[in-house]
Amino acid sequence: MKNIQEILLLYFVAGTQDCRHLGDNPADNLLSVLKQALEGGITCFQFRDKGKFSLENSPDEQRALAIKCRDLCRQYDVPFIVDDNVDLALEIEADGIHVGQGDTPVKTIRAKTNKPLIIGWSINSLDEAKIGEGLSEIDYFGVGPIFSTLSKENPSPALGMEFIQTLRNEGITKPLVAIGGIKLEHVKTLRKYGADGVAVITTITQANNIKAATQALKEDSNTIKP
Secondary structure: OOHHHHHHOOOEOOOOOHHHHHHOOHHHHHHHHHHHHHOOOOOOEOOOOOOOOOOOOOHHHEEEEEEEHHHHHHHOOOEEEEEHHHHHHOOOOEEEEEEEOOOOOHHHHHOOOOOOOOOEEEEEEEEEEEHOOOOOOOOOEEOOOOOOOOOOOOOOOOOOOOHHHHHHOOOOOOEEEEEOOOOHHHHHHHOOOOOOOOEEHHHHHHHHHHHHHHHHHHHHHHHOOO
């Protein structure tokens, strides 16, 4: 397994709801976008298929799509993470799971499997980071939203890029990936402030040239070695 910092460098998050602008078959669209993003050099993919316009109400279809995404990621040796759905992640042997503050507790997830599993945890405050810093079950923090975002229905307040620096100055040492409204022009600053990588949705899904947009993000994330 690659080290977690390498995995977080360019972290792509998406589900069918993020691809509906591309036509009538969001599942095929997601696979097409994911393939181009993998060719462009993403280092991790999180299957986050939730909310209206997703396949949440069609669990069999959603599971079938998750397996196709997982298999595609494996072809490129890129970790495949499932958002929130612990049972699905374990059933299809995902490489990891990402949970929010109100989702399944990380200790519960670790107790469900003896296989190596990357566990990410969303944080939106210094207090949450300090709690998570003391939990050995957590491999990395998803920090955000950095900017306001349209990808979540009820997002938490935007934190701003300096929040990453604040976490590092306050002694937070766990790997951090910044998420929420991040565009190419923010990447170098976030890395300089101490983020191990950036997580993006629309910057890839809505790019005119997905592979080129991904390559540009990767290049900028790679230029700064904290």
